Amino acid sequence: MTVPPTGPLLSVEDLVVEHRTPGRPVVRAVAGASLRVAAGEVVGLVGESGCGKSTLARAVCGLHGAASGRILVGGHPVRPLGLRRRDPALTGVQMVFQDPYSSLNPRRRVGAQIADGLRTAGDTTTDPADLLERVGLPRAFASRHPHEFSGGQRQRIAVARALAARPSLLIGDEPISALDASAQAQVARLMRDLAVESGAGLLFISHDLSVVRLIADRIAVMYLGKIVETGPTAEVWADPRHPYTRGLLAAIPSPDGAGVLPAELPGDVPDPADPPAGCRFHPRCPLVMDACREREPDFGPVACWLHEVEPSPSS
Numbered sequence: 001m002t003v004p005p006t007g008p009l010l011s012v013e014d015l016v017v018e019h020r021t022p023g024r025p026v027v028r029a030v031a032g033a034s035l036r037v038a039a040g041e042v043v044g045l046v047g048e049s050g051c052g053k054s055t056l057a058r059a060v061c062g063l064h065g066a067a068s069g070r071i072l073v074g075g076h077p078v079r080p081l082g083l084r085r086r087d088p089a090l091t092g093v094q095m096v097f098q099d100p101y102s103s104l105n106p107r108r109r110v111g112a113q114i115a116d117g118l119r120t121a122g123d124t125t126t127d128p129a130d131l132l133e134r135v136g137l138p139r140a141f142a143s144r145h146p147h148e149f150s151g152g153q154r155q156r157i158a159v160a161r162a163l164a165a166r167p168s169l170l171i172g173d174e175p176i177s178a179l180d181a182s183a184q185a186q187v188a189r190l191m192r193d194l195a196v197e198s199g200a201g202l203l204f205i206s207h208d209l210s211v212v213r214l215i216a217d218r219i220a221v222m223y224l225g226k227i228v229e230t231g232p233t234a235e236v237w238a239d240p241r242h243p244y245t246r247g248l249l250a251a252i253p254s255p256d257g258a259g260v261l262p263a264e265l266p267g268d269v270p271d272p273a274d275p276p277a278g279c280r281f282h283p284r285c286p287l288v289m290d291a292c293r294e295r296e297p298d299f300g301p302v303a304c305w306l307h308e309v310e311p312s313p314s315s
């Protein structure tokens, strides 16, 4: 008898992922990140471009090997796919990519591509058009090719194809960043509704906090390969504690469309091949102290010396 796994659906524990190019310094794209997603939960992973979000997602899908740490899906360890076509831990993981055009086969009808997902789940009876309806598209679209659709429609088709495989964990890697503004919130809400409805977990990766706020139960903020703050979305939104989170929130464009890059978040993300000593955020932090340049705040839920939690006597 198979014992059902307990604990979180996805558990990323102290994950390190390195990019190695001959003759160049090793880049630690993920530098000791930990993250959890429960069944039926939506976690938004946010941060600026180049912070390691997508590398973390690809490692969860077995597309990148880990230098250290581990990833568990449903209690089973994920190993890099390499030449293997299947990993038992990954059978329930589906990813929706940033560019829906390149992730769909331009030469095949979308109905046939959704049917591939159904076959992955061993489903030979569901009509692919049923899934098109679930993502808000007409059934007749099943006989068309990807080039006949808008970006938003193509991303809905990519979501339908992912859902066809009945994932227990859905990962969206910047799934809305290539869409126009009107389609972004619609597709994000659709992914949330469908994941929750089916009891799957959703790891939604985006640099757009305003959309993540709409759909995520919890937020994880990533900076230069590390998770620097996690918490329920409403709490992080109302009271961001890490100076980087505060800067990100303050940088959200105002309703009148004027983008604000605040004084609190100057400069760019440093080179991950040569990260700053101590707290990685210290060269950009308005609250930097001497200790921040020497020691790394390697703890949670807020990795900042201003929010160090004293260990309890029993721990």
Ligand code: SF4
Pocket: 242, 243, 244, 279, 280, 281, 282, 285, 286, 287, 288, 289, 292, 297, 303, 304, 305, 306
């Ligand atoms: Fe700023 Fe120091 Fe906190 Fe880092 S540890 S975020 S430098 S106050």
